[in-house]
Amino acid sequence: MARQRGGFLVVEGCFHCRNRISFFSEEPVPPVDDYREGEHFWSHLGNFQASKFDLRCEKCGLEVALPEVMSLLLCLKCNPQCGVHKAGAESGHPGAWVYAALCANTSHAGGACVSEMGLRALNEYFNQDLHDPGKKILIVPCRLRPFVDTCEGVVLADVGLTDLY
Amino acid sequence: MNVTEVMNGAGLKAFTPVGTREIKGVYISDMVSDIIGIGEGLLLVTLQTHKNLIAAANLVDVAGIVFARGKTPGEDVVALAHKAGIALLGFDGDTWTLAKTLYELGIR
Numbered sequence: 001m002a003r004q005r006g007g008f009l010v011v012e013g014c015f016h017c018r019n020r021i022s023f024f025s026e027e028p029v030p031p032v033d034d035y036r037e038g039e040h041f042w043s044h045l046g047n048f049q050a051s052k053f054d055l056r057c058e059k060c061g062l063e064v065a066l067p068e069v070m071s072l073l074l075c076l077k078c079n080p081q082c083g084v085h086k087a088g089a090e091s092g093h094p095g096a097w098v099y100a101a102l103c104a105n106t107s108h109a110g111g112a113c114v115s116e117m118g119l120r121a122l123n124e125y126f127n128q129d130l131h132d133p134g135k136k137i138l139i140v141p142c143r144l145r146p147f148v149d150t151c152e153g154v155v156l157a158d159v160g161l162t163d164l165y
Numbered sequence: 166m167n168v169t170e171v172m173n174g175a176g177l178k179a180f181t182p183v184g185t186r187e188i189k190g191v192y193i194s195d196m197v198s199d200i201i202g203i204g205e206g207l208l209l210v211t212l213q214t215h216k217n218l219i220a221a222a223n224l225v226d227v228a229g230i231v232f233a234r235g236k237t238p239g240e241d242v243v244a245l246a247h248k249a250g251i252a253l254l255g256f257d258g259d260t261w262t263l264a265k266t267l268y269e270l271g272i273r
Contacts, residue, residue: 001202004201006198049196049198051198051199051202053202072201074220074223074224097223097224097249099220099224126224126225129204129226130205130226131186131205131206131226131228132250135250137224154216154217154219154220155217156198156201156217156221156224157198157217158196158197158198158217159215159217
């Protein structure tokens with residue numbers, strides 16, 4: 001893992017087109033202002049402390065930047081019709097834990113998502129040192145998830161820190 | 166030293182089956198965003214009992230999690246950890262006392 005840095009995962013929504021977008025803010029205080037952008041009016045829906053990182057191969061030195069990856073989400077298999085759920089079921093690996101790599105284009109209105117190279121690097125990195133040979137981490141693009149608002153997956157971000165005490 | 170030996174040596178209580186996985190070290194953090202880069206086989210000490218923690222701990226393949234200060238995870242958190250084969254343990258004292266205890270047990 002390379003260039004790990006902390007910040008905030010910020011989620012915004014447009015109440016005209018109902019789309020969701022996300023971005024990673026490294027500012028001390030994440031922006032929360034609503035703003036107009038063309039036909040969209042983006043409203044702040046929430047922000048959570050999270051971390052962003054790139055990957056570097058320790059053997060060959062190859063670096064894979066992951067600018068489009070906002071966070072990872074553990075699939076809890078809430079919807080058998082969801083592509084993320086199906087990816088795990090179709091992996092042929094009973095010990096697979098499926099995580100979706102979340103890109104900024106949350107509703108995928110523009111079609112873009114996490115790159116194939118990024119996904120390959122993420123899968124190699126998180127599977128390289130697993131203790132149990134029967135376990136597998138499967139990381140898939142979030143574009144496989146049809147509905148963001150009904151997804152029960154667990155985002156790897158800090159929520160509830162103020163509930164600690 | 167494995168997880169069961171640490172549990173017995175430090176007087177920890179178990180929320181899940183514990184097993185005998187070897188512990189390679191200890192990491193202390195309450196932030197999910199912090200632990201995403203740690204190595205496998207570590208014992209994670211935390212106050213955080215959210216499901217997000219289990220999702221991250223499973224990804225980085227920790228050997229176990231100890232909740233300090235008597236924190237108790239919810240049933241859904243225990244169930245997810247059990248399914249992931251992650252040992253969940255509890256310690257009534259504070260994190261510093263637990264850190265000293267783990268060091269005295271020989272974990273480095």
